[in-house]
Amino acid sequence: MKARFPVPYFCASLPATNKTCHLVTLPLHPMDIYRHPTFDMACAQFDRVADLLSIEANDRDRLKYPKRALTVAVPVRMDDGRVEVFSGFRVQHHLSLGPTKGGMRYHPEVALGEVAALAMWMSWKCALTGLPYGGAKGGVACDPSRLSLTELERLTRRFTQEIISFIGPQIDIPAPDMGTNEQTMAWMMDTYSIHTGYTVPAVVTGKPVNLGGSLGRREATGRGVAFLVGRAMEAIKLKPEGTTAVVQGYGNVGAVAADSIARFGTKIIAVSDVSGGVHNAKGLDLAAVDAWIAQHRTLAGFPGGEPLTQEQLLTLKCDILVPAAMERQITAANAARLQCRILAEGANGPTTPEADAILEQRPDIFLIPDILCNAGGVVVSYFEWVQDLQSFFWDEAEIMSKLYRILENAFRQTVNTARDRKVSMRTAALSLGIQRVYEAKKKRGLFP
Ligand code: NAD
Numbered sequence: 054m055k056a057r058f059p060v061p062y063f064c065a066s067l068p069a070t071n072k073t074c075h076l077v078t079l080p081l082h083p084m085d086i087y088r089h090p091t092f093d094m095a096c097a098q099f100d101r102v103a104d105l106l107s108i109e110a111n112d113r114d115r116l117k118y119p120k121r122a123l124t125v126a127v128p129v130r131m132d133d134g135r136v137e138v139f140s141g142f143r144v145q146h147h148l149s150l151g152p153t154k155g156g157m158r159y160h161p162e163v164a165l166g167e168v169a170a171l172a173m174w175m176s177w178k179c180a181l182t183g184l185p186y187g188g189a190k191g192g193v194a195c196d197p198s199r200l201s202l203t204e205l206e207r208l209t210r211r212f213t214q215e216i217i218s219f220i221g222p223q224i225d226i227p228a229p230d231m232g233t234n235e236q237t238m239a240w241m242m243d244t245y246s247i248h249t250g251y252t253v254p255a256v257v258t259g260k261p262v263n264l265g266g267s268l269g270r271r272e273a274t275g276r277g278v279a280f281l282v283g284r285a286m287e288a289i290k291l292k293p294e295g296t297t298a299v300v301q302g303y304g305n306v307g308a309v310a311a312d313s314i315a316r317f318g319t320k321i322i323a324v325s326d327v328s329g330g331v332h333n334a335k336g337l338d339l340a341a342v343d344a345w346i347a348q349h350r351t352l353a354g355f356p357g358g359e360p361l362t363q364e365q366l367l368t369l370k371c372d373i374l375v376p377a378a379m380e381r382q383i384t385a386a387n388a389a390r391l392q393c394r395i396l397a398e399g400a401n402g403p404t405t406p407e408a409d410a411i412l413e414q415r416p417d418i419f420l421i422p423d424i425l426c427n428a429g430g431v432v433v434s435y436f437e438w439v440q441d442l443q444s445f446f447w448d449e450a451e452i453m454s455k456l457y458r459i460l461e462n463a464f465r466q467t468v469n470t471a472r473d474r475k476v477s478m479r480t481a482a483l484s485l486g487i488q489r490v491y492e493a494k495k496k497r498g499l500f501p
Pocket of ligand 1: 217229230231232233274276301302303304305306326327328364377378379380399400401427428430431
């Protein structure tokens with residue numbers, strides 16, 4: 054990127070309530086709208102793999118930067134009569150292999166650049182698992198824990214209305230992500246269907262099963278994480294009995310992963326959520342954790358263990374560490390202090406490139422990179438989309454066996470590529486995904 058003239062830069066990652074404007078001098082580049090630490094991280098990963106794959110200079114920018122993005126203002130009447138305006142985003146990374154696919158995130162720090170990074174990772178993930186999609190991601194900058202159910206419904210319906218021409222079963226198919234769930238998808242599907250005049254279940258995935266959702270979708274990401282942890286244990290000859298696991302982010306992905314990993318005979322010794330962590334060396338009672346969260350919304354005050362910070366949790370001695378919350382949790386500051394044997398990335402982008410450089414020098418840790426580890430969710434989302442388009446639904450056993458077959462295949466290809474090219478598991482997974490998108494773009498030409 055060449056500096057041409059300075060431009061003011063508003064820090065998009067600031068919470069909506071923070072009115073401070075940061076004016077800094079940055080080089081102007083057409084894609085500066087995506088500047089964000091998470092986008093920089095996704096670009097750094099891409100650049101490294103592009104060098105490894107010898108991708109031609111002409112093809113790099115169009116592979117890296119999102120094809121299109123939409124930013125919308127979402128005015129919502131709050132329960133007390135005030136009108137609050139939220140920022141909403143949807144980014145479609147590439148259109149070369151089919152419609153785009155990816156989650157919708159509700160979180161105070163959602164920003165265009167963050168969403169763009171997540172969309173890019175979705176592209177590589179879909180290509181790695183052989184799904185006929187480009188990547189997408191979206192979200193609204195809001196704190197869902199501070200909104201009532203009626204406010205959440207109005208926000209979701211208005212957001213869907215604002216992006217309605219940008220989504221569709223053959224255009225872009227949203228799904229749940231952090232802060233959203235089956236109910237959010239039901240509201241999105243209903244709003245879209247009211248607009249078209251007939252029910253369109255295939256416009257979103259992760260819906261309730263009685264509205265055209267797929268059996269196993271809610272559990273798919275966490276179960277996929279556990280399946281791959283099982284494969285990693287075999288790879289490093291670690292017997293499950295007596296092993297221990299730690300999970301950061303006890304939400305949809307983290308809670309199901311914890312439950313599924315516990316079924317191997319592994320003790321879950323610590324979990325955390327946004328309120329902090331809890332540790333019990335004898336193993337946490339997960340049913341009691343679930344009951345506590347159902348009643349109190351967060352882990353805070355859970356009596357079945359000792360409280361601990363996120364930082365203490367990440368560096369606890371354990372066999373399996375599952376970061377399943379946010380991006381950029383494993384950094385240069387803590388990577389050398391991790392004490393796990395398997396690092397299973399349930400979250401998207403939990404490890405920074407600086408931390409990766411440290412982990413590459415640590416053969417004691419077997420990494421299952423995010424685009425492989427959490428791919429179970431989008432694979433079963435794909436099954437849901439196919440079932441909706443055909444109006445023909447499969448049983449759970451069929452869904453799970455198809456899911457594990459795809460994950461097994463992707464795992465094996467990643468392990469083989471890492472071994473043959475002498476690269477890390479992350480570089481191997483990314484290079485498989487990026488290579489497939491690259492080939493599709495080469496064969497189709499400049500249009501998509
Ligand atoms: P979720 O909202 O259901 O759960 C997120 C959990 O993380 C909550 O327990 C929340 O309290 C906790 N959390 C938030 N900020 C935290 C912080 N700073 N430290 C510790 N915990 C924190 O979200 P989810 O759907 O489980 O998604 C979690 C991660 O998995 C995200 O990175 C998401 O992109 C990724 N992911 C989700 C799916 C899916 O199917 N839902 C699929 C693939 C990847």
